[in-house]
Amino acid sequence: MPVKQPTPQESELDDRRYRIRHSAAHVLADAVLELFPHAKYAIGPPVEDGFYYDFDVPTPFTPDDLGRLEAVMRERVARDLPFEMAEVSRDEARALFADQPYKQDIIDGLPEGEPITTCRHGGFLDLCRGRHVESTGRVPAFKLLTTAGAYWRGDERNRMLQRVYGSAWESEAALEEHLRQLEEAAQRDHRRLGRELDLFSTSEAVGPGLVLWHPKGARVRSLMEQVWREEHDRRGYQPVYSPHVGKGALWATSGHLDFYRESMYDAMDVEGQEYFAKPMNCPFHVQIYQSAKRSYRELPIRYTELGAVYRYERSGVLHGLLRVRGFTQDDAHIFCTPEQVEDEVVGVLDFAFHLLRVFGFDDYDVFLSTRPEKAVGDPADWELATEALRRALDRRHVEHLVDEGGGAFYGPKLDIKVRDAIGRSWQCTTIQFDFNLPQRFGLAYDGADGAEHRPYMVHRALFGSLERFFGVLIEHYAGAFPTWLAPVQAVLIPIADRHVDYAHAVRGQLAAAGIRAEVDARNERMNAKIRNAQLAKIPYMLVAGDKEAQANGAAVRLRTGQDLGLLPVDDVTARIVGETARRDPKAP
RNA sequence: GCCAUCGUAGCUCAGUGGCAGAGCAGCGGUUUCGUAAACCGCAGGUCGACGGUUCGAAUCCGUCCGAUGGCUCCA
Numbered sequence: 001m002p003v004k005q006p007t008p009q010e011s012e013l014d015d016r017r018y019r020i021r022h023s024a025a026h027v028l029a030d031a032v033l034e035l036f037p038h039a040k041y042a043i044g045p046p047v048e049d050g051f052y053y054d055f056d057v058p059t060p061f062t063p064d065d066l067g068r069l070e071a072v073m074r075e076r077v078a079r080d081l082p083f084e085m086a087e088v089s090r091d092e093a094r095a096l097f098a099d100q101p102y103k104q105d106i107i108d109g110l111p112e113g114e115p116i117t118t119c120r121h122g123g124f125l126d127l128c129r130g131r132h133v134e135s136t137g138r139v140p141a142f143k144l145l146t147t148a149g150a151y152w153r154g155d156e157r158n159r160m161l162q163r164v165y166g167s168a169w170e171s172e173a174a175l176e177e178h179l180r181q182l183e184e185a186a187q188r189d190h191r192r193l194g195r196e197l198d199l200f201s202t203s204e205a206v207g208p209g210l211v212l213w214h215p216k217g218a219r220v221r222s223l224m225e226q227v228w229r230e231e232h233d234r235r236g237y238q239p240v241y242s243p244h245v246g247k248g249a250l251w252a253t254s255g256h257l258d259f260y261r262e263s264m265y266d267a268m269d270v271e272g273q274e275y276f277a278k279p280m281n282c283p284f285h286v287q288i289y290q291s292a293k294r295s296y297r298e299l300p301i302r303y304t305e306l307g308a309v310y311r312y313e314r315s316g317v318l319h320g321l322l323r324v325r326g327f328t329q330d331d332a333h334i335f336c337t338p339e340q341v342e343d344e345v346v347g348v349l350d351f352a353f354h355l356l357r358v359f360g361f362d363d364y365d366v367f368l369s370t371r372p373e374k375a376v377g378d379p380a381d382w383e384l385a386t387e388a389l390r391r392a393l394d395r396r397h398v399e400h401l402v403d404e405g406g407g408a409f410y411g412p413k414l415d416i417k418v419r420d421a422i423g424r425s426w427q428c429t430t431i432q433f434d435f436n437l438p439q440r441f442g443l444a445y446d447g448a449d450g451a452e453h454r455p456y457m458v459h460r461a462l463f464g465s466l467e468r469f470f471g472v473l474i475e476h477y478a479g480a481f482p483t484w485l486a487p488v489q490a491v492l493i494p495i496a497d498r499h500v501d502y503a504h505a506v507r508g509q510l511a512a513a514g515i516r517a518e519v520d521a522r523n524e525r526m527n528a529k530i531r532n533a534q535l536a537k538i539p540y541m542l543v544a545g546d547k548e549a550q551a552n553g554a555a556v557r558l559r560t561g562q563d564l565g566l567l568p569v570d571d572v573t574a575r576i577v578g579e580t581a582r583r584d585p586k587a588p
Numbered sequence: 589g590c591c592a593u594c595g596u597a598g599c600u601c602a603g604u605g606g607c608a609g610a611g612c613a614g615c616g617g618u619u620u621c622g623u624a625a626a627c628c629g630c631a632g633g634u635c636g637a638c639g640g641u642u643c644g645a646a647u648c649c650g651u652c653c654g655a656u657g658g659c660u661c662c663a
């Protein structure tokens with residue numbers, strides 16, 4: 001079973017970083033207590049790339065406080081104080097942290113019979129299960145980054161604490177590298193590129209989390225949709241369309257009003273009937289399934305739709321294209337027999353990997369999520385479905401991680417997270433079994449035995465949502481889309497006014513071959529036009545002057561800076577058409 | 589929603605109680621140029637909105653809207 005494991009080297013470094021970050025958190029709490037003696041300290045674990053610590057303080061930390069805290073931390077590190085663990089009894093622990101309510105809360109939660117340990121360095125004592133470096137001097141490189149509010153134990157009914165985030169590494173070089181990566185990530189932030197490249201926007205007048213696709217972004221989207229449609233046609237899916245709203249009774253039957261109401265917008269009144277904007281497409285697809293009596297001979301039925309859904313998201317969680325209130329799912333629902341389930345899942349997996357590869361993603365993390373505590377459906381069905389997912393992964397030799405109990409209440413699922421060009425992970429594809437809807441709607445098909453059977457229903461999205469996938473795609477390519485996806489594939493750059501007519505003629509030739517090309521006829525020098533095209537990340541710059549007009553060609557400069565020299569227009573056309581036709585994810 | 593920070597021209601930003609500014613973008617003109625920014629000029633503002641304090645508010649206070657980083661959740 002190819003379940004992912006870290007390599008020994010990875011885990012050794014991970015362990016060292018864990019210790020450094022955990023230790024850094026202790027030093028931070030020490031510093032906070034030094035500067036804010038009345039602070040109550042709560043919890044401070046290591047996290048990816050760093051650490052945090054939560055405090056209950058009368059007034060939130062200011063950005064200035066970070067500098068002062070960091071100074072105290074550096075002083076502690078310079079003193080190289082040893083970390084000393086000690087085991088204490090429950091009563092001793094209570095006494096040691098008598099004036100620390102959060103520590104008392106943690107002690108209450110510790111299981112009886114397990115040893116309680118503390119860790120001391122200098123004058124600072126913390127309740128702690130351990131794993132530190134030997135002494136404060138062994139925290140080689142750290143930096144405090146931000147402060148943020150965080151609820152005690154992550155529950156918003158609890159008091160909000162003040163969290164300080166920091167980053168800590170085994171060397172200054174590693175810290176520098178991490179900070180450089182943050183800078184790199186900021187450079188390719190899709191919100192920034194969306195504005196700079198004129199791809200999309202949101203408008204205060206429209207409302208937060210509602211995306212406006214500008215012509216250039218919409219061009220990319222329509223290419224995404226085109227590939228998506230072609231592939232679905234090829235793989236036996238049937239496109240369907242469904243409305244954006246449906247009656248309350250439908251959402252009552254589906255269970256959305258019971259389980260999903262907080263994510264749905266309030267009802268609108270239509271002639272005394274309640275209608276709701278759809279947060280999912282499933283009930284509509286189920287209705288199409290139910291519009292006729294189904295036979296086992298028809299199965300599997302695969303309905304697919306680019307369905308716009310609306311979900312209420314709390315204002316604080318909205319984020320560019322990655323978390324919005326209205327989005328388009330590349331949805332599909334597969335209705336099939338139990339015998340067909342495994343092949344269907346394999347088919348979806350193959351499809352997902354193919355599609356992701358077309359868009360330049362070659363690196364994935366796959367997660368299998370199994371039955372949670374609270375679940376609907378027959379446990380035997382869960383077992384069969386989970387096994388089908390597992391066997392599908394095995395058949396395709398896909399390494400994966402298992403999230404025990406991480407499935408939805410209505411079925412087990414399989415998620416694919418893609419890794420982008422700078423190693424960040426994004427959830428896109430999801431394949432989910434649904435035992436809830438077939439039951440609620442009483443779905444059935446007639447089997448070979450003449451009896452009615454309940455079909456299996458698989459819900460899946462490959463991109464996830466077009467908005468999110470576009471956001472990830474922008475960041476993956478840093479806005480420099482490959483030729484086939486570039487909103488503008490080539491720009492004609494006439495050197496002087498007398499070359500403008502020729503440039504238009506060439507543009508016409510390119511357009512005739514289906515190439516998206518523009519002419520930069522502004523009264524600017526060639527240098528300015530090249531700079532402009534470069535910043536717009538246009539793959540091909542075709543300079544047209546006297547020589548080029550003479551030869552019916554263009555001097556070709558690539559976005560990469562490479563100069564291909566004077567080429568006949570036919571050659572340039574063939575090259576761009578070729579890259580486009582084979583959807584080369586790396587060209588130019 | 590909660591905590592923090594922020595909101596000045598299309599964009600990036602200066603202005604901290606006394607006449608709203610710069611660069612880029614835009615528009616007009618000059619220039620006709622060989623691989624990352626020619627030159628001159630013009631125009632562009634409810635300083636996020638509303639209310640308050642003040643002789644006077646972009647600036648101080650309050651409420652709201654929006655953005656950013658977190659908390660929780662997720663396509």
